[in-house]
Amino acid sequence: MSTTYLEAIREGLWEEMERDPNVFCIGEDIGEYGGAFKVTAGLMERFGARRVVDTPISEAAIVGASIGAGLMGLRPVAEMQFADFITCGFDQIVNFAAKCRYRWNAGVPIVIRAPSGGGIHGGPFHSQNPEMWFVRTPGLKVVCPATAYDAKGLIKSAIRDNDPVLFFEHKALYRKIKEDLPSEPYTVPIGQAKVVREGRDLSIITYGAMVWTALEAAEKLAAEGCSAEVVDLRTLVPLDRDTICASVRKTSKALLLHEDTRTGGMAGELAATITETVFEYLDGPIVRVTAPDTPVPYSPPLEEAFLPNAEKVVEKARWLYRY
Amino acid sequence: MSALHATAAEIHNAAPAARTPEAELAHKCLHFMLLMREVEDRIERKLYRQGKVVGGVYVGRGQEAIPVGSALVARPEDVLFPSHRDMAVFFVRGVPARRVLAQYMGRVGGLTRGRDGNMHMGDLSVGVVSIISALAATVPVAAGAALAMRYKGIDGVAFSYFGDGSTSRGDWHEGVNFASVQKLPVVFICNNNQYAYSTPLNLQMACTHVADRGPAYNMPAEIVDGNDVLAVYQATVRAAAHARAGNGPYLLECKTFRMTGHSAHDAAHYVPQGLFEEWGKLDPIVRLEKRMLDQSWAAQPELDEVHAAMAREVDDAVAWAEQSPFPEAATLLDDVYETL
Numbered sequence: 001m002s003t004t005y006l007e008a009i010r011e012g013l014w015e016e017m018e019r020d021p022n023v024f025c026i027g028e029d030i031g032e033y034g035g036a037f038k039v040t041a042g043l044m045e046r047f048g049a050r051r052v053v054d055t056p057i058s059e060a061a062i063v064g065a066s067i068g069a070g071l072m073g074l075r076p077v078a079e080m081q082f083a084d085f086i087t088c089g090f091d092q093i094v095n096f097a098a099k100c101r102y103r104w105n106a107g108v109p110i111v112i113r114a115p116s117g118g119g120i121h122g123g124p125f126h127s128q129n130p131e132m133w134f135v136r137t138p139g140l141k142v143v144c145p146a147t148a149y150d151a152k153g154l155i156k157s158a159i160r161d162n163d164p165v166l167f168f169e170h171k172a173l174y175r176k177i178k179e180d181l182p183s184e185p186y187t188v189p190i191g192q193a194k195v196v197r198e199g200r201d202l203s204i205i206t207y208g209a210m211v212w213t214a215l216e217a218a219e220k221l222a223a224e225g226c227s228a229e230v231v232d233l234r235t236l237v238p239l240d241r242d243t244i245c246a247s248v249r250k251t252s253k254a255l256l257l258h259e260d261t262r263t264g265g266m267a268g269e270l271a272a273t274i275t276e277t278v279f280e281y282l283d284g285p286i287v288r289v290t291a292p293d294t295p296v297p298y299s300p301p302l303e304e305a306f307l308p309n310a311e312k313v314v315e316k317a318r319w320l321y322r323y
Numbered sequence: 324m325s326a327l328h329a330t331a332a333e334i335h336n337a338a339p340a341a342r343t344p345e346a347e348l349a350h351k352c353l354h355f356m357l358l359m360r361e362v363e364d365r366i367e368r369k370l371y372r373q374g375k376v377v378g379g380v381y382v383g384r385g386q387e388a389i390p391v392g393s394a395l396v397a398r399p400e401d402v403l404f405p406s407h408r409d410m411a412v413f414f415v416r417g418v419p420a421r422r423v424l425a426q427y428m429g430r431v432g433g434l435t436r437g438r439d440g441n442m443h444m445g446d447l448s449v450g451v452v453s454i455i456s457a458l459a460a461t462v463p464v465a466a467g468a469a470l471a472m473r474y475k476g477i478d479g480v481a482f483s484y485f486g487d488g489s490t491s492r493g494d495w496h497e498g499v500n501f502a503s504v505q506k507l508p509v510v511f512i513c514n515n516n517q518y519a520y521s522t523p524l525n526l527q528m529a530c531t532h533v534a535d536r537g538p539a540y541n542m543p544a545e546i547v548d549g550n551d552v553l554a555v556y557q558a559t560v561r562a563a564a565h566a567r568a569g570n571g572p573y574l575l576e577c578k579t580f581r582m583t584g585h586s587a588h589d590a591a592h593y594v595p596q597g598l599f600e601e602w603g604k605l606d607p608i609v610r611l612e613k614r615m616l617d618q619s620w621a622a623q624p625e626l627d628e629v630h631a632a633m634a635r636e637v638d639d640a641v642a643w644a645e646q647s648p649f650p651e652a653a654t655l656l657d658d659v660y661e662t663l
Contacts, residue, residue: 060463071452096464100453101660139660
């Protein structure tokens with residue numbers, strides 16, 4: 001029985017709520033309505049309004065209340081209706097939640113689920129990838145699953161983590177991908193990248209929905225005789241530098257890919273990590289394939305031009321392969 | 324500690340059998356107000372000027388009745404969210420003065436081990452949550468703590484403190500609205516000292532009173548004489564009973580006046596001088612002592628000894644804090660996460 005990425009997240013939430021009575025969900029329209037994307041559908045029927053809390057349109061209250069509940073020993077899972085709206089709770093996340101442990105030894109065990117990413121014609125305010133605002137804030141963990149298996153395993157690990165975790169679920173993947181999941185309970189550890197395709201000639205290092213783009217590109221490159229390795233970061237903080245550097249040591253070439261915009265994107269941090277650690281193994285410049293530095297446009301031809309795709313990756317990879 | 328002199332705490336604890344409950348409460352209030360006044364005076368007028376406290380210093384001189392009168396109502400299971408002029412909340416909850424002083428001096432003995440300064444501290448073991456500098460940020464957090472207490476079946480109340488300026492912020496309105504919609508057990512305590520840094524009330528809000536904001540949230544709101552500690556206490560008893568009974572949040576607007584600048588480096592020239600004189604006559608400690616004498620809850624020699632004992636106690640606390648080491652630079656990277 002195949003499980004979609006969306007259903008996998010729901011299963012993870014469900015299992016954790018069954019396992020631990022301190023886990024509860026909080027957000028806008030998540031109860032009877034089941035959430036804007038229906039991730040939480042059925043949870044209220046099973047667990048009741050006490051554990052599936054519908055809130056006003058009030059992201060600062062959603063995150064703030066989650067922090068308060070987390071400090072009191074509960075494990076809230078807050079839903080941002082769209083990752084774009086996380087800005088309205090920004091201070092609560094980066095100034096309150098992120099700094100509590102360091103300042104006064106108070107753990108804030110909260111998860112903030114944020115449906116992110118483009119490709120659904122959502123326009124400038126329903127398509128963004130705001131992960132870097134949080135990646136560069138010490139005290140927060142940032143998770144970006146690409147598969148149904150990882151989405152379920154990582155949401156469970158995020159809920160069990162004693163620090164605040166930003167969980168970016170790519171909404172274009174919600175119903176697009178599915179796979180058979182183990183019938184036994186499992187978790188996926190936070191902080192471990194995964195080589196999802198072995199290769200010899202270059203490493204495509206990416207995360208989130210772009211993992212699928214990278215795999216599509218790798219398939220095309222294989223037909224041209226270029227063997228591309230694909231590394232799925234899965235977690236951006238903490239970053240699995242060992243897996244990244246091991247891959248670059250092996251292939252000697254790195255193509256960094258993300259859907260987020262270019263300047264200050266994850267690729268810059270990855271490039272710095274690679275040059276600091278395995279510079280002498282490199283046989284070519286580190287290259288980036290990212291969205292350009294623009295807001296996410298609405299009209300289909302513009303959005304298509306904005307988003308990285310397999311063709312853009314193949315073109316850059318081909319150049320790097322021949323370098 | 325000299326055996327010849329009782330400590331302030333001993334005097335405070337040694338209630339003569341004859342003391343009425345009212346007298347006993349008055350003595351407790353006096354103890355904590357004096358302790359806050361004395362500790363803040365040392366910090367602002369001595370340690371800061373000596374360079375032993377660095378950065379900014381913000382005191383609640385003249386506003387001590389608000390944290391004292393309210394926090395004394397709290398039960399052990401309640402959770403308090405003091406703001407930056409509410410130091411006495413820590414003392415009422417049992418945090419020793421020496422640890423607060425070490426906090427201000429950036430020492431390991433402080434509640435944040437030198438990670439943060441001034442009133443940016445908390446201790447969950449006594450139910451006190453730390454503020455952050457973005458004021459009003461604790462308001463929705465307090466609502467969440469109240470939600471958690473109800474969730475767990477704990478009969479507790481969250482005490483959310485803030486100033487008049489905080490009520491202009493979105494976080495304040497979001498937190499109050501959420502608490503009202505969910506009928507959460509929160510007592511919102513406004514320390515209305517009439518200035519937010521240099522901004523007077525008429526540039527802060529178009530309503531006359533912070534309490535005027537209550538009806539918009541279907542929340543009872545009460546205006547309290549914030550310089551009368553027993554009035555604050557009684558109002559908080561009403562507010563906490565309302566919240567604890569499941570009737571939702573309750574707003575107390577405690578009217579007071581900031582008897583200093585915003586911080587130690589602010590001479591507050593923007594405040595009309597007459598106001599300091601006018602409010603100086605309403606000093607909450609002087610008022611309480613007069614009442615204690617009038618009601619025969621205390622005699623003057625007893626009050627004199629309370630003052631003297633307090634000075635000695637804070638001397639000892641300062642000495643302890645100065646002995647507390649600075650944090651090792653090698654600890655810089657610790658505790659950003661529990662596990663990475």
